[in-house]
Amino acid sequence: MKRVVAQTRVELALTLRRGESVLLSLGIPVVLLLFFSVVDVLPTGTDDPIDFLAPGVLALAVMSTAMVGLGIATGFERQYGVLKRLGSTPLGRPALLTAKTLAILAVELLQVTVLGGLALLLGWRPPASFAAAAVPAMLLATVAFAGLGLLMAGRLRGEAVLAAANGLYLLLLLLGGMVIPVAELPGPLRAVARALPAAALSDLLHAASSAGAALPGQAWLVLAVWAVATPLAAAATFRWE
Amino acid sequence: MSAVDVSGLVVRYPGDVTAVDGLSFSAEPGEVLALLGPNGAGKTTTVETLEGYKSPTAGSVRVLDLDPVRDHARLTPRIGVMLQKGGVYPGIRPVEAMALFASFYASPEDPTALLDRLGLTSVARTPWRRLSGGEQQRVSLALALVGRPEVAFLDEPTAGVDVTGRQVIREVIGELRARGTCVLLATHELDEAERVADRMVIVDHGRLLAEGTPAELMSATERTSIDFGAPPGLDVDSLSRALGAPVTEVRPGRYSVDASPSPATVAALTSWLAEHDLALGDLRAGRQSLEDVFLRLTGGS
Numbered sequence: 001m002k003r004v005v006a007q008t009r010v011e012l013a014l015t016l017r018r019g020e021s022v023l024l025s026l027g028i029p030v031v032l033l034l035f036f037s038v039v040d041v042l043p044t045g046t047d048d049p050i051d052f053l054a055p056g057v058l059a060l061a062v063m064s065t066a067m068v069g070l071g072i073a074t075g076f077e078r079q080y081g082v083l084k085r086l087g088s089t090p091l092g093r094p095a096l097l098t099a100k101t102l103a104i105l106a107v108e109l110l111q112v113t114v115l116g117g118l119a120l121l122l123g124w125r126p127p128a129s130f131a132a133a134a135v136p137a138m139l140l141a142t143v144a145f146a147g148l149g150l151l152m153a154g155r156l157r158g159e160a161v162l163a164a165a166n167g168l169y170l171l172l173l174l175l176g177g178m179v180i181p182v183a184e185l186p187g188p189l190r191a192v193a194r195a196l197p198a199a200a201l202s203d204l205l206h207a208a209s210s211a212g213a214a215l216p217g218q219a220w221l222v223l224a225v226w227a228v229a230t231p232l233a234a235a236a237t238f239r240w241e
Numbered sequence: 242m243s244a245v246d247v248s249g250l251v252v253r254y255p256g257d258v259t260a261v262d263g264l265s266f267s268a269e270p271g272e273v274l275a276l277l278g279p280n281g282a283g284k285t286t287t288v289e290t291l292e293g294y295k296s297p298t299a300g301s302v303r304v305l306d307l308d309p310v311r312d313h314a315r316l317t318p319r320i321g322v323m324l325q326k327g328g329v330y331p332g333i334r335p336v337e338a339m340a341l342f343a344s345f346y347a348s349p350e351d352p353t354a355l356l357d358r359l360g361l362t363s364v365a366r367t368p369w370r371r372l373s374g375g376e377q378q379r380v381s382l383a384l385a386l387v388g389r390p391e392v393a394f395l396d397e398p399t400a401g402v403d404v405t406g407r408q409v410i411r412e413v414i415g416e417l418r419a420r421g422t423c424v425l426l427a428t429h430e431l432d433e434a435e436r437v438a439d440r441m442v443i444v445d446h447g448r449l450l451a452e453g454t455p456a457e458l459m460s461a462t463e464r465t466s467i468d469f470g471a472p473p474g475l476d477v478d479s480l481s482r483a484l485g486a487p488v489t490e491v492r493p494g495r496y497s498v499d500a501s502p503s504p505a506t507v508a509a510l511t512s513w514l515a516e517h518d519l520a521l522g523d524l525r526a527g528r529q530s531l532e533d534v535f536l537r538l539t540g541g542s
Contacts, residue, residue: 006344014332077330085328088292089345089388090318241294 003091007099012106015069024064024169025107029057029115032179037122043184046210054119054126055205056178058138061111063172063198066104066142068165071149074100075161078153084241104142112138126209133208133215140223141201147230148197154238172198177206194218197226242306243267244392244423245274245291249300252286252447260286262447263300268440270391273414273424275438277431279539283447284427285325288394291425292322304392318346321390323381325397325427331370335361335380338369339387346388355383360409374401382410392423399433411437431535443538450538458534467498467507470522471514483513494522502526 015021036042037050044052077083086096148168152161174180175189176198185193193199200222207213245268252261261283268274276284289295291302293309293316302309307316329338339352356365359379364372372380382398395414399407414437417424428434434441435455443450443458451458473493481488486500500506507526514521 002344006341010330010333010337010341013337014330017332080329080331081324081327082330084294085322085324085384087294088317088320088322089342090314091345092314092317 004095004099004102007091007096008102008106011099011103015073015103015107018073021069021073024068025061025111026114029061029064029111030118032060033057033115033118033122036179042179043181045181045183048123050119050122050124051209052181052206053179054116054122054124055134055209056202057115057119058112058134059141059176059198059202059205060173060178061115062108062138062141062201063145063176063178064169065107065111066145067149068169069107069149070100070104070146071153071165072158072162074150074153075156075165076158078239078241079158081241087240101146104146108138108142124209127211129211130208134205137201137204137208137220137223140220140227141197144197144223144226144230147227147232147234150234150238151230154234172196175199177202195222197223200226243303244270244272244305245425246303247287247291247300248302250287250290250297250302251299252283252290252295253298260447261290264444264447264449265300266442266449266452268423268425270423271418271421273418273426273437273439275434275441276425276427276444277429277434277438277441277535278444278450279429282429282445282539284429284444285396286447287444288396288425288427292320292394293317318388319391321385321388321393323385323393323395323398325400328381329369329377329384332368334366334368335372335383336365338380338384342384342387348389349387350389352383352387355387356380358409358413359383360406375403375406378402379406379410382413386413386417390422392425393417394425394427396427397429398426399428399430407433431532443535445539451534465499465501467500467502467510467524467526469496469498469510469524470494471496471519475517475519480510480513484509 033053036053040049042049042052046052074083149165152164156164175185175193175196177193178198182190182193182199182203200219203216203219204223207215247267248265250261250264251259253259264283264287266274276287278284286295290297291304291309293313296310304316305319309316335356336352339356343349343352356362359382361376361379361383364376369377369380378398378401382395385393385395398410402410414424414426418439426434426438438455440452440454441458442452471494473490475490475496477488477490477496484498484500484506486498486506488496488498491497498506498510507524511521
């Protein structure tokens with residue numbers, strides 16, 4: 001327990017100390033939220049752009065922390081022999097994975113507080129039932145995205161993970177219904193987007209955010225499949241050194 | 242029970258590269274054992290097998306009578322590891338890394354005192370990536386020792402460390418020995434090994450070449466010839482008669498006297514040269530240096 005707490009604290013401190021990581025997890029979502037809520041140019045399909053942007057940016061926040069932040073950090077830790085070195089301490093892999101999970105959840109909590117608070121200030125008014133659907137969706141997506149991040153980190157060099165994760169971040173930002181509604185995408189691209197975890201999460205958060213909308217069952221299914229498949233794939237291919 | 246026991250160890254990598262080829266040795270508690278050999282001799286592979294990172298292809302390794310792979314969780318609280326390079330978060334400060342590692346062990350050293358002992362107090366809050374190579378090595382050593390290990394595996398601990406740092410590392414290794422810790426030191430630096438090790442295991446191409454204390458290794462290969470340099474084309478027959486031992490000109494200007502280097506023989510040689518008014522280039526007699534032994538064993542030049 002003492003080990004997990006110490007490891008979590010270090011993981012968290014190092015994450016918050018990395019400028020590029022804070023930019024990705026808080027800076028970019030905050031800018032997107034502020035800019036597009038003021039400059040109403042996106043085809044959001046809602047009366048107030050904030051009603052579309054707030055859930056989308058929360059989905060983006062999960063993706064940036066669980067996939068990009070975790071992937072890049074783990075990729076470099078593997079490259080620098082940190083994981084190898086920890087392997088010969090009494091910490092153990094389960095405790096290390098627990099600590100990484102707790103650190104991710106702590107960052108996400110911070111993101112939800114900052115981004116959710118900002119969105120409320122900008123006039124976002126989600127229904128009371130929002131959290132009941134949003135929390136499980138975000139947790140499931142965290143697992144799916146973390147699996148993707150670790151899948152990259154387990155085989156690629158640090159620099160390659162950096163490039164791949166940032167590329168995937170941009171791609172999923174555009175295809176994930178986070179700032180541009182999936183409905184605006186051309187047909188075939190829309191079908192692809194709907195099969196990806198990013199759009200599944202943002203679909204669920206958008207539905208949860210609008211009173212009376214039913215939660216799309218297909219999105220739950222897509223997210224669940226990714227949440228099972230990517231950690232398994234990562235575990236099967238991960239190289240500790 | 243030995244602290245470390247390696248028996249007929251073979252480690253083969255994919256592609257049929259044999260890194261370790263039938264190596265056997267052991268080390269006791271309170272002993273500093275140097276695993277000495279040139280780069281690529283199989284030292285790191287051997288150490289990493291003892292640390293549980295690699296499994297033997299054949300043979301066996303035991304550390305504190307445990308199997309490093311199967312009993313990994315029982316072994317890690319009792320060993321300290323210093324990897325050949327890296328192993329630390331680039332952005333972490335030494336004081337944070339020490340506190341973290343200290344939390345892993347039941348009765349750790351005081352992190353601050355240990356950093357101070359290794360002369361790292363002034364850089365305790367400097368991120369790892371901004372430390373010099375020598376400072377990084379000393380932090381790695383501190384991290385290996387913070388859990389009060391019974392066996393410490395140190396892979397090239399003095400690489401890139403300056404003279405003062407080396408002295409501190411030597412002293413700390415001496416303190417470990419006094420405390421009863423078994424220290425396994427993998428190094429290619431002969432001088433370092435000679436200074437700190439109780440015993441040496443010289444390896445090359447994954448095989449054991451020689452084993453013993455530094456003194457034993459040097460005396461076991463006592464010189465049986467006198468080698469000297471002088472102008473080429475000496476009358477070796479005349480010199481042989483003068484010395485009462487055969488002399489050969491190994492190559493122009495290099496000579497070898499097939500006799501043990503007794504003072505009388507050396508004196509006879511120099512007086513013969515004086516009589517013929519010949520300059521003596523250099524003269525190698527007496528015990529070999531450990532470096533001679535090492536180079537001859539490993540076929541270096």
